[in-house]
Amino acid sequence: MEQYTIIKSFVMLMALVGAFSFFSIRVRRLYRLMMAVEGAAEFKLDQIGKRIGVLFKDVLGQANVRRKKLPGIAHTLIFFGFLAVQPHSLELMIKGVCPAFEVGHWIPGLYGGYLFAADILASFVLVGFAYAIYRRTMVRPAYLTMGTDANLIILFTCLIIITFQFINAFQTLLPAEPGAFDYRGVFPLSSLLVGFFGLDQMGPQQIFAGYEIAYWIHMATIMGFLVYIPGSKHLHLLAAAPNVFLKPLAREKAIVKTDIENEDLETFGLGKVSELNWKNVLNLYACTECGRCEEQCPAANTDKPLSPKQIVHDLKVDLLGQSDAILGGNFDQVQPIVREDSPVTGDVLWSCTTCRACEDICPVNIEHLDFIVEARKHQVLMEASFPPEVQETFTNLENQANPWGFGADSRADWCKGMDVPLMGDNPDADLLWFVGCAGSFDDRGKKISxxxxxxxxxAGVNFAILGPEEACNGDMARRAGNEYLAQMLIQQNVETLNGYKPRQILTGCPHCFNIIKNEYPQFGASYPVVSHAELLFDLHKQGRLKPNGNSLGTLTFHDSCYLSRWNGIVQPPRDLLRSMNRGQLTEMTRIGQKGFCCGAGGGRMFMEENLGRRINVDRAEEVIGTGAATVAAACPFCATMLSDGLMDKEAAVVVKDIAELVDEATS
Structure with missing residues (x-):
């Protein structure tokens, strides 16, 4: 027995040294790769206390994971159960090398309580995996990756837990050394294995052999798991917590600003994986391919080639596949992301509506849009590759500062005869109303304005508009990858705004709202911005807009992505509509921050939709399903897309902006 103990200690020591060495080599390589990429990350490590709170809430508390109820509960059971097993497994590892090591000898009461809880939590892991297996074999959601990698992880983890419980069961039967910790009575569930399998009927040698077999299987599986993790999709076990800790804390999100005037830059946007920054690479490492982003993505839901999960996976595969060139500094040898043999095609990039559903639902806070928008930027600025119909839109924006190409001097024609003042005539106005291109030129948008x-x-608001001084906000050009054109338009508006220094800016378009509020500060214009949904509700609460008692009929409300997901404005438009319509509002299935895109964002308002089903038709079907006679919108693009979708379905549902409904309901 003593000879076996010596051999066991030696073998265990060598195995641990080998496993941890190989693990550290693979992790160091991943870290070196993350640091070797060329891109510069716009990141500031601040608000450490708040970030620690996010770790407790989203990682330890599993808050993000549990937004999807049953899978979230299953993952939480697996997470806590697996964590609970590790201290005892670590003790067993050390004990394999140093047999005298025993934590229970020093703190028997505390350690006994831990083992009691850990034994129960370990069983919860099997419950969680039972649901996972059921979901993979019976439910089989299309967005869930069904590969060998995932199945191996399930096998590894189940084997670790089962052998852990057999070790516990055998420990209750092994003869205790004098003064050693007594394991009897501390394993409430593992002890059941003793009676179920008749382990107590075995002889001392058989019990010892059973313990050692369970021990070595347990240790070999843990060490194999350790070595396997850095090269598998479960790399997220290492990367998820840092990615969550380093995530942007503010909900608002700005597109990365490219220094167009920097003569040292040889390329713009993201053309090769070597041009990623370290934070992008951490995003890639953190992805576990859970598929929640794909489940929510309007492009994926309507049979487009884009899957946010897949684009992250493809970029990670590309990065790891070209890592030798990147680590060696041979960036010229790195292939472009969009190429003939790459799954990241132009159709993939241009299918995105930038609705941000992928980022909003991601449990580990991956920023998918940074990859997509930056890749578009490279395609437009460096390759001149973009959908052909966008060329006319870019030309119109460049020549007339609006996507339709109407004369810039006619921007205020929509309000002729309405006594709407220009900012030049009323520079002390309380509110500068940035009307936007749709509100100024589109026939439907002009009625909303x-x-x-x-x-x-x-309501007696002292407001003014810019009229011919206003240019397109730059949103469409920026999200379509034309950063040069976008910055030209933004700078034009910034000079105008800084000339007037408005007290507050009102927008009737969520795209105007988002870019002026969140991205204009990049260019030196930072002003309070309010959406018309918020302002109208505030005016109503102040008693300046009183309902006239007329019913607006049966209503439902469509959330604009750039109000709800991008900026968290969900409740004000609903409260407004209920107040104006005697509390009547019928909700669709997908609402608020889980609302479904109309299909117009990311410049797609001005592109053809030739792949898969039309996104706006998919949303129109959901509108029809509510039975409402009117669907309210808070975005001129949404109003247009919903109208077209309902027309395609030959539905008698009317689309109205909330401003039109308030106009009808007040006097």
């Missing part, structure tokens, strides 16, 4: 003007005048 006219309704909004009447409501503002009815």
């Amino acid at each position: 006219q309704a909004m003007a009447r409501v503002l005048q009815r």
